[in-house]
Amino acid sequence: GASLSEYTRTLNVEKMLLAILKFIVDANAMNLVPNCQERCLHFALEKLKFISSNLRRRSIPLTEILEKDLKEKFHCIKSSFTYAAKLLSLVLKTCEPSSPQARAYDLVNEMFNLVVSVEEFFGYGYAIRFTAIVVPWIPDLILALGSIHLLKQTQEEGVGSVLSRNDRLSLSSWKNILAIVEVQELIILEEETEFIPNSRFSAFKKFVELMTQILKTNNTVLDAVGAILLADSLQALQDKNYNIVLGLLHFVCVKLVKSEDCEQKELKLILASLEQLHSKLQTETEELGNGDHDREKLIRAIALFDPVFMSSDFG
Numbered sequence: 001g002a003s004l005s006e007y008t009r010t011l012n013v014e015k016m017l018l019a020i021l022k023f024i025v026d027a028n029a030m031n032l033v034p035n036c037q038e039r040c041l042h043f044a045l046e047k048l049k050f051i052s053s054n055l056r057r058r059s060i061p062l063t064e065i066l067e068k069d070l071k072e073k074f075h076c077i078k079s080s081f082t083y084a085a086k087l088l089s090l091v092l093k094t095c096e097p098s099s100p101q102a103r104a105y106d107l108v109n110e111m112f113n114l115v116v117s118v119e120e121f122f123g124y125g126y127a128i129r130f131t132a133i134v135v136p137w138i139p140d141l142i143l144a145l146g147s148i149h150l151l152k153q154t155q156e157e158g159v160g161s162v163l164s165r166n167d168r169l170s171l172s173s174w175k176n177i178l179a180i181v182e183v184q185e186l187i188i189l190e191e192e193t194e195f196i197p198n199s200r201f202s203a204f205k206k207f208v209e210l211m212t213q214i215l216k217t218n219n220t221v222l223d224a225v226g227a228i229l230l231a232d233s234l235q236a237l238q239d240k241n242y243n244i245v246l247g248l249l250h251f252v253c254v255k256l257v258k259s260e261d262c263e264q265k266e267l268k269l270i271l272a273s274l275e276q277l278h279s280k281l282q283t284e285t286e287e288l289g290n291g292d293h294d295r296e297k298l299i300r301a302i303a304l305f306d307p308v309f310m311s312s313d314f315g
Helices: 002-029 037-056 067-092 101-122 124-145 159-165 173-185 202-215 219-238 242-257 268-287 293-303 305-310
Strands: none
Touching: 002 037, 002 067, 037 067, 037 101, 067 101, 067 124, 101 124, 101 173, 101 202, 124 202, 124 219, 173 202, 173 219, 173 242, 202 219, 202 242, 219 242, 219 268, 242 268, 242 293, 242 305, 268 293, 268 305, 293 305
């Protein structure tokens, strides 16, 4: 039918874009385009956005797609991710202050979005196979995620400086899912229909667990990534999206920081960001009336700070 024809046309476009992306990566590997890194990253970003967009607006059920076509699409997506990761790795190796950190940050967020989109479209089985090709690139991915901090880092900076430095910060879909998963763990708002059943995004949760383990091996990168997530939490607070505030704070304070193997005194950016965010949360909580459901969420969020502050120099 018409939908299958559109699926085939879209797949052909994706394969064409993949060929271009491969050419771009090869050219970068041979240092043939030294002054075009940002444009190359932008192409990779738009390529992945195109894939994710098509996955999200699926117009036909998987049962109507031939197995060979499904496998071909999956292979194309895997290859696209791999070449985007190779490009990202090449850019990160330049380690120059002039390198396009903001564009690298945008690209890695879209790569994480693709991890979520693959599980939504293909299901758990394919998602686990996709995660297997993502895993070797996790160190580069988390480095890119914290890149806007790592090359301009000072110990006194916190949430506000992150936001002022990088106006590209926005809540990517993977961060939204991460926050929802974290809130589920707190077993609150069980009646809310927007919360995703535990059976969904199981592969994504395993991916995040592995990413967290790797993050904990390098406090500098952990500090940068944690500060980025806290900046997202602050943005969510400004947008009155209290579920996201609570979820991201839970991830940072419980998964990243509240750990015996994490030397908190080295996490200057996270602690400074938490101190700023704590003050804003208290102000927001005071403005909400007693019995307000949102106020209860913020009270839970504020409670997450205590174990971190008690084991640090803040008190």
